[in-house]
Amino acid sequence: MTATLITNIGELTTNVARPGDALGTLHEAAVLLEGDRIAWAGAASDAPHADALGTVDAGGRAVMPGFVDSHTHVVFGGDRADEFEARMTGTPYAAGGIRRTVAATRAASDEELRRRLKGFTRELHAQGTTTFEVKTGYGLTVDDEARLARLAAEVTPEVTYLGAHVVPAEYSERRDEYVDLVCDEMLRACAPHARWVDVFCERGAFTPEESRRVLAAGMAHGLLPRVHGNQLGPGEGVRLAVAMGAASVDHCTYLSDDDVAALAGSSTVATLLPGVEFSTRQPYPDARRLLDAGVTVALASDCNPGSSFTSSMPLMIALAVREMGMTPAEAVWAATAGGAQALRRTDVGVVRPGARADLVMLDAPTRVHLAYRPGVPLVHTVWLGGTPL
Ligand code: NIG
Ligand code: FE
16 A cells, blocks of 8 residues: 655644634644555654655645535536626526537537546646536436436546436426426436435526425435525525435525524535626625524535536635635635535545545645635645545
8 A cells, every 4th residue: 555644734724623723724744645545644743654655745835635526517518608708798697508508418429528527527636626526417308317427427426416407498388297207217317326416496497396306306216415596596495405404505695594594503504606606797695694603614616617617616715705705714614624514525625544635735835825816726736545646
């Protein structure tokens, strides 16, 4: 088994909480990687000595858990640059654009979709993301959803079945039939490749009652629920997610006091996706209000061709800090440990013995630079399962 000691770390973010420091920060620290796991972390002066160890001198740089991006849609064909361009001259974002990507995805071959997925995987890794979720939702036929789930499972264990993304054009006059399909034949074709079931609970997509049916059907097939809710306006998505015990409700842009109270009293994570508001010129979600109420907040990219075509978690951190009232420490936690919690994972987003050896070394002395130096490529080295990329 290969072993690597990363030493001379100026600032190590462990996310092992201590009183007054949720990020469990160590200075002048070292981490020992053995195989694909972390074997030890602590003060550099206490680091284990062994001749067989490869040693990496961090040169005083900051090291932290790899980013956990708990919300992406990176299996699709085509793009919507024209729609983005129109939006920047005043055309508002509408969920209906999803149908254009559905048409392009259906037309794409498996090879083309696989080639693009591999490209997105490289892009995510290069920016420090070591765990990412991928949703279906641009196929919307039994065969297309199943192939998107199968292809996504080639690049991540975190596959989400999102047959309930929108009602496809061919079912627009028969939406009940489409919901039946999503809850039955399409679900049976996708469930073997997926861990999660998701629904876009929003005006223009699925009603709260339809959404409840979709989640319940997925759960009956062993999938765990998560929800797209309260993105484009107020609605029942958040309260439905909490009532169903969802791991996460994502977007949370338009929240009532009742929504915030429901989240605060639950184990459902509020996953904020500021790339959407950045790309659609909509108001950002109020992260401060959620954090002050005691809600667990995660940050994710929502990488998709319509509302947020970026895979950059450092950008999410910068936006969260500069536009959403989060401190740098809160944003870094939300992009690592928060994402892990949104995926109900205890082996990632943390630096402690037994966790996966998924780490990022920044070309910076502190994680604060992720927000302080927006747009600068600060990722120096990424270790994925103990291997430097
Ligand atoms: O998370 N909200 C629904 N789905 C995506 C947008 C998809 C698209 O516009 O293609 C989202 O923002
Ligand atoms: Fe999304």
